[in-house]
Every structure is written in structure tokens, then in C-alpha cells.
Amino acid sequence: MATVDIRAVRKTYPGLPxxxxxxxxxxxxxxxLLVMLGPSGCGKxxxxxxxxxxxxxxxxxxxxxxxxxxxxxxxxxxIAMVFQNYALYPHMSVYAxxxxxxRIQRLPKAEIDRRVRDAAAILELEPFLQRKPRALSGGxxxxxxxxxxxxxxxxxxxxxxxxxxLDAKLRTQMRVEIKRLQQRLATTSLYVTHDQVExxxxxxxxxxxxxxxxxxxxxxxxxxxxPATVFVGGFIGAPAMNFLQGxxxxxGAVRLPGGVALPAGTAAPGQxxxxxxxxxxxxxxxxxxxxVPGLPVTLTVDLAEALGADTLVHGRLAGTxxxxxxxxxxxxxxxxxxxxxxxxxxxxxxxxxxESGRRLADTVGRLAKPAA
Amino acid sequence: MHKRVLFRAxxxxxxxxxxxxxITLLFFIWPAIRAVExxxxxxxxxxxxxxxxxxxxYARLFADAAYYHSLGVTAVFSLSVTLLSMALALLFxxxxxxxxxxxxxxxxxxxxxxxxxPIVAGVxxxxxxxxxVGILAYALNQSGIAxxxxxxxxxxxxxxxxxAAWKQIAYNFLxxxxxxxxxxxxxxxxxxxxxxxxARRFWTIIFPLLTPTxxxxxxxxxxxxxxxxxxxxxxxxxxxxxxxxxxxxxxYKVYNDGFVGLDLGGSSAQSVVLMVIVIALTVVQFRYIxxxxxx
Ligand SMILES: Nc1ncnc2c1ncn2[C@@H]1O[C@H](COP(=O)(O)OP(=O)(O)OP(=O)(O)O)[C@@H](O)[C@H]1O
Ligand SMILES: [Mg+2]
Numbered sequence: 001m002a003t004v005d006i007r008a009v010r011k012t013y014p015g016l017p018x019x020x021x022x023x024x025x026x027x028x029x030x031x032x033l034l035v036m037l038g039p040s041g042c043g044k045x046x047x048x049x050x051x052x053x054x055x056x057x058x059x060x061x062x063x064x065x066x067x068x069x070x071x072x073x074x075x076x077x078x079i080a081m082v083f084q085n086y087a088l089y090p091h092m093s094v095y096a097x098x099x100x101x102x103r104i105q106r107l108p109k110a111e112i113d114r115r116v117r118d119a120a121a122i123l124e125l126e127p128f129l130q131r132k133p134r135a136l137s138g139g140x141x142x143x144x145x146x147x148x149x150x151x152x153x154x155x156x157x158x159x160x161x162x163x164x165x166l167d168a169k170l171r172t173q174m175r176v177e178i179k180r181l182q183q184r185l186a187t188t189s190l191y192v193t194h195d196q197v198e199x200x201x202x203x204x205x206x207x208x209x210x211x212x213x214x215x216x217x218x219x220x221x222x223x224x225x226x227p228a229t230v231f232v233g234g235f236i237g238a239p240a241m242n243f244l245q246g247x248x249x250x251x252g253a254v255r256l257p258g259g260v261a262l263p264a265g266t267a268a269p270g271q272x273x274x275x276x277x278x279x280x281x282x283x284x285x286x287x288x289x290x291x292v293p294g295l296p297v298t299l300t301v302d303l304a305e306a307l308g309a310d311t312l313v314h315g316r317l318a319g320t321x322x323x324x325x326x327x328x329x330x331x332x333x334x335x336x337x338x339x340x341x342x343x344x345x346x347x348x349x350x351x352x353x354x355e356s357g358r359r360l361a362d363t364v365g366r367l368a369k370p371a372a
Numbered sequence: 373m374h375k376r377v378l379f380r381a382x383x384x385x386x387x388x389x390x391x392x393x394x395i396t397l398l399f400f401i402w403p404a405i406r407a408v409e410x411x412x413x414x415x416x417x418x419x420x421x422x423x424x425x426x427x428x429x430y431a432r433l434f435a436d437a438a439y440y441h442s443l444g445v446t447a448v449f450s451l452s453v454t455l456l457s458m459a460l461a462l463l464f465x466x467x468x469x470x471x472x473x474x475x476x477x478x479x480x481x482x483x484x485x486x487x488x489x490p491i492v493a494g495v496x497x498x499x500x501x502x503x504x505v506g507i508l509a510y511a512l513n514q515s516g517i518a519x520x521x522x523x524x525x526x527x528x529x530x531x532x533x534x535x536a537a538w539k540q541i542a543y544n545f546l547x548x549x550x551x552x553x554x555x556x557x558x559x560x561x562x563x564x565x566x567x568x569x570x571a572r573r574f575w576t577i578i579f580p581l582l583t584p585t586x587x588x589x590x591x592x593x594x595x596x597x598x599x600x601x602x603x604x605x606x607x608x609x610x611x612x613x614x615x616x617x618x619x620x621x622x623x624y625k626v627y628n629d630g631f632v633g634l635d636l637g638g639s640s641a642q643s644v645v646l647m648v649i650v651i652a653l654t655v656v657q658f659r660y661i662x663x664x665x666x667x
Binding site for chain 1: 556
């Protein structure tokens, strides 16, 4: 059983003028599943591959099970990795693929056979053991890749977008399987994805990355309810959080465009005149008069998208050109041009510094807080 | 995917392939037919009388110890050339594949020999190893090795093998490099994580995945060594040294018996046998390339 410690890790690729990883710290507990989430090119794979030993660590150190692995070869780190394209050996049967690492370790034949058959049973791969990878479906190949990782009984599993080559339905199914498997084996895991649903559902903790920086590390609920930056707020949640330009008034009230104001005490006192970015999630807007206590706003509707369970209403804050999206119940009707009275759930707003994009005060105190 | 091109005029496609067909008929099919015909005939040394002798030329051929000797020489020669050129080409390709950035430079350097005509390649190696003036021959003699391929059959064979293989390395290199670059990097990484060191990765992952390339090149190289090395042999050893000819491979013997020995019938019989061999190799190649060796 193992922890993974990432300490002040930086990465520069030879020939690239900028750092790809700009100093990341993260301690992953034994048995924890950490998901690294971020837009394409933010350095997720690079960080994972440094843990695997496939890329050199330019600065800082990585320790697995308390042992610094910077100078260890991948094979000496006792990790297993599942690749996006599965990387199955095409000329070997499923059985040979899964047992390859064990044969290199020169385990006894009986032990190898036991482990492969156990893994095959868990992953329902028994009928395919003698097949070549090319005779398998995408989902089956994915399971073989998982199997190859499991049989090694490693300290750490590393996943680099293992589900992104599957269709949506299979992805959901495999996501559940991976979660179940990881909980059953209780193996420390690092999981890279750019799919936020995958990230939210799988993660014990989430690392949201941007441009080589960990913007926030926390449980999925923390990240959702207390986004640390404008970027995290906008990245997590679909549709994305609405951002409005506000200004702090006397008593910590925050004036929004269109004459609306967040109540006194929202911002820290004594900051009058300070510009702030206010974030409001589309799902925290509800039609007025449904008994939800909160801040009344009026929306001039541009367009309504009925998704069945939900209706997304795109519009502008009345009298301004600040655009807003509201996610309302499916039965709500909205016509283009209509003025719609909405309520922002009390306290469901987030204040960010305009310059740095960092979160300001703890403004969501009245929303359900995650159990720390 | 097969693409079908539709022509408006029905005669147009025939006109378009006509030149190729004419060339093939004129320079390949026609001589082949003449060779088969000739192999059933016997001529007197002055070409005045020709008689039809059925399979006598073949019978004499297969009863001739010199022919079997030449067959053996050819086997040794072509296997050595194939092995040497492929092994070196694979080695260079693996090295070039590692040095990804320099790959284009390596590629140009390695490929250069292929642009050289066989006769030039032969003469080049001949100069280097010429017993009296060759610089490498001089070095060998200085270091105590009695180098004279004009007398020593083994040395002669070694020299023609090197000369013939050297030229073919470039071709093999290109194919091996392309083959290596087609192997996904993640496979190698997966093997590294599974605990395989570089040597094991090569023999258990890379080499098996190169099988189609290797097989293709093997056939191409054997065909090359059998048929396209005439100029090298002619320039370097002329089939010698010795009476049966230590480097007298089948193609060279065809030439020697036919144009020097003037036994046109026997020579034709030999070339018909060679033709059968190359047809067999080609058939094997097409069969397997399309089916078997796709791991
Ligand atoms: N081997 C390399 N050499 C040079 N630059 C690289 C190399 N690998 C990645 N990069 C660069 O590093 C940055 C981060 O790449 P990385 O693959 O880690 O992104 P990612 O977050 O995994 O993206 P994606 O979601 O698209 O997989 C990118 O700008 C990429 O171009
Ligand atoms: Mg990636």
C-alpha cells in the first residue's frame, strides 16, 4: 500500500521555451483516487508520466510509498499504467498480454496463472483469454488493459484518459466498473481525464489543472461549491458558471449591473469601490415565486433550449448586456424577448478578485457545505 | 478500399496501359519464351546447325557436379548477403529511430549507397581490397592476415558478400525505419512499465511487430542476391577463384556458360531454372504478404 507525494515538481521539455509543469504539490493518500482534470495541453499527461517514470522530472521530487523515485526506472517504481490507446501487444493473446509483466518477474507458472484467471474473472474476460487484441471490441480491449494493470498488484495505478476512446454508453459503464474495482482493490490511483463528469464521479479528490498549475485540489464537492478561482468555477459544471462584473458598496454589499445588489455583508467590510467578479451557477437560478428565498433578478430571454429534464434559458440581465444562463426545470416555458422573473438562490454566489481570479470571501456559507 | 475510375471511352484504359504491356512483352516475356525454346535446342559452336534435343540440356545440368557446386555457392552467398544486409540495416534503423531528430540526416547518409550502380559498388570494394594496391588489403596484410582474394576462395566470397550487402543496406534500412516508426510508442512504454529492459523489449515486442517487414525484405534480398549481383561478381571476382569457381553463383554461371563457354542450350536451361525459382519466390511473397504474417 502506498502514498504518492508530488513535491514542487516542475517540467521543461528540451526545446520548449516554457515550463509545462510550473511547480505542483500534492500528497495522495494510501488507497485514494486522485483525478487530474484540465483542458487539453495543460500538462496532465506530463505529470502522470513523470510519476510513471516515462518523463524525467526537471525539478522537485516524487515519492512513492515514501521512497523518492526521481532516478528510478519505470519498472522499479512498482506502478501499472493504463494508456488511452490501451497499448496492448498486438501479437500476443489476451493471456500473454496480461501475464507479460509477471513472466518478466519470473513468478512461478501456477502463481501467474492464478493471478491472470482471477483478474479475468473480475473483468469478465475469461472467454477471450486466447484471443488476439484485434479480435476484441473497444470495451473488451479496455478491460484487458485494466487486467494487465491489476495482475501486477502494483502500489499505484496510473490512468491516462482510459475511457476516451469508448462511446458514451460504454464510457459510463466502464466508469462505474473502474470505481468499483478501485474501491475493491483499494489501490492508490492517479487518473487523468478531461471529462468533468468522469472526474466528479470517480474522484476521491480532484486536481483541477491549468497551464501547468494546480488551480485547486479538493473533493469534487469542495471544488463545485467552493471553486478557488474563476477558471475552476467556469470549468466545473455544465453549463458553465455565469460571471458578472460587480463592485463592492458600503457595508459589504455588491452592486451588479442593472441595479441589482447582493446583500450587505457579502464582501468583507471596508472594501467599498473594489471591482469584483461575481459567479452564479445556472442551476442556482429559479423562477420567482417558487418559494425559494433569494435575490430577485429579471432576465430578458434570448433563447430557450429544452433538454427534457431541464430547460436552459439564455438571456441578458434586464436593462444590461450582461448575458446569463439559467438552468430551470423542464416544464418551464420561455419565449424569446419575454422578461422572466428569477431568483438567485440565497448565498449561491461566488466572489473573485478581478485581477488574480482568486476566490474572495466564503460566500456560500448557507449552501450545503461538504463534510470536511 | 478499391477505387474505380470510370472512363468514358472504352478504349482509353487499354491505350493507357499499352506502353507498359509492350515493354513487358518485348523485354521480359519475349526473352523468357526464347530462353525456354533455346533450352530445348543444341547448337554447334559456330551456330551453323541447331537440333532439337528435348530435355537433354536439363538432364546434363542436373547430372553436372559443377552445377550443384554453383547452387551451393549461391545458397551461401545469398543467405550471407541477406543476413548481413538485414542485420546491419536493422541495427542502423534502431539507432536512427532513437535519434529522432537526426533521423533525416541519418536517413540520407544511409540511403546514399542505394543510389550507386552495382558495378560501381563492386569496383569501389575491389579498389579497397585489391591485393596489390588496395588500402584495406594493405592494412590487412600489415596486420598479419595474408589477404589475397584472387587466390583464397573464402576471402573472395567474403568480399563479394560485403560488396553486395553494403549496397542493399540502404534499401533495408528505409523499410526497417518505417516499420519501427509505425510501432506506437506507448507499446514500448507499456513494456518498460511491465519491467522489460531494452533488449527484452526489442526481442519480445519490436522484433515480432516487424515480422511483416522482415519477411518482405527477406524475399526481396534473396531475389536481389540471386539475380541483381551479377555486376558485383563480374567486377570483383568474375566467379573465381578456382576451377568450379568459389563465387560462381547461378546468374554468373548462366552468363559464363552461355556467352563465354558458348553453350547456349545449357545456359538457357539454367536461366529457365532460375526463372522458376524467382517465380516461386514471388508467389510465396504475395501469398504471405497478404495473409500470413500479419501477427
Ligand atoms: N515529448 C514532448 N516534447 C515537447 N513538448 C511536449 C512533449 N509532450 C508534451 N509536450 C507539451 O507539453 C504540454 C502539456 O502536454 P500534455 O500531454 O501533458 O497535456 P495534456 O494535459 O495531457 O493534454 P491532453 O488532454 O490533450 O492529453 C503541451 O503544450 C505539449 O505540447
Ligand atoms: Mg494527455
